[in-house]
Amino acid sequence: MQSQIKDYVSKCTICNEYAIEQQRETMMSHELPMRPWQIVSLDLFQHSGEDFLLVVDHYSDFWEIDLLPDLSAETTIKRCKAQFARYGQPDRVISDNGPQFSGVEFRKFAADWEFEHFTSSPRHPKANGKAESAVKIAKNLCKKALREGKDAWKAILQWRNTLTEGMDSSPAQRLMARRLKAALPVASTLLEPCVVTDVLVKLRHRRQVSKFIYDKSAKDLPELRVGETVRMKTLPGDRTGLWRLGSCVQKVAPRSYLVEVNGSLYLRNRVDLRIAEPAPTQNPDGQRGRMTKDRTPASHMGPEALGEEPGDHRSAAPSPINTPLRQSGDTPVREPAVLADKSFHAVGVCPSHQKYLICRFPIRDC
Secondary structure, eight states: OHHHHHHHHOOOOHHTOOOOOOOOOOOOOOOOOTTSSSEEEEEEEEETTTEEEEEEEEETTTEEEEEEEEOOHHHHHHHHHHHHHHOOOOSEEEOOOHHHHHHHEEEEEHHHOEEEEEOOOOGGGGGGGGHHHHHHHHHHHHHHHHHOOOOOHHHHHHHTSOOOOTTOOOHHHHSSSOOOOOOOOOOGGGGOOOOOOHHHHHHHHHHHHHHHHOHHHHHHHOOTTTTOOEEEEEOOTTTTTTOOEEEEEEETTTTTTEEEETTEEEEEGGGGGEEOOOOOBBBBTTOOOOGGGOOOOOGSSSSTTTTTTTTSSSSOOOOOSSSSSOOOTTTEEEOOGGGGTTTTTEEETTTTTTTTEEESOOOOOO
8 A cells, every 4th residue: 555655656746856865875075085185175265255266185185265256267377387387287077067167268267277177066065075064064163263352363273284084184184295384283294295105095094984974865866868757856035845857868977967947958967857657548538547547447358357258258247327217115215305406316225224325417328
């Protein structure tokens, strides 16, 4: 019964239009970097009414923030060039699909500076999780410093010098191979350069633990086929909450699809796309049928479908429509007064209660 209810709900158009969010998929991590500043992630954020650009290194977790006077692609590229000139050209840059990163200017910048540019699916910030996590840390430090009336840059300096849990080294040590001098007293020998070892082993272990915990409540969704009918999650600003009907046009990347909805193309992650319910069948009289072909009413089935031999009607019960009105002993069953109304018709007598079976509409023989 439970499986039948689930199957019925999955085919309901209204239920699919107002469906809840799908279960999250298993964790898919980026490639593990082999050296500092090999893979970096970018993101924009706002704090205290000002816009900032954040660049975070996947190897060391070291991040830099720059104040942006405007949100143009030209200004964003200039800030990126300053960071890359300081720490070196990365092999891969990961960002979201914001207008600063998806335009022609940034593609030219990537070709000129010889790095691969990967973008995440729109409306899916988890795909750029490294940058999102760094933005959360930066905002938290700035809020605390502002609340206490302290210098936010000193708070950032202390964080860069603090050992990372499970790594036994700080972000500054993993990136620059040295500790940073801060207000806390420290021996001069501890400020000397020293390369940190076993970083890759510890990074791999951290990822394995995170994936194991995350995947406990996650499962992968089936891949979509090109041309398959799908439903896309509610568009930004749409208060109806409807999952829009569309079709899959192309698979752009793992778990990233290009879909067409109402004549427009959208790039969405698989978790924001749901396989649409099958189209309702159309009866010859033009009305939508609710029964599939494997649920044909017994009155429309032949004797073979009912498990009978052709021409054998011994097991068939008499139809109540064709059964004459029964009598109780020698006294006929009294007709109810409702039969005086010509819109009601008697179709039989209940054998247990000796009462008429009444139908409001006329019965016609097939």
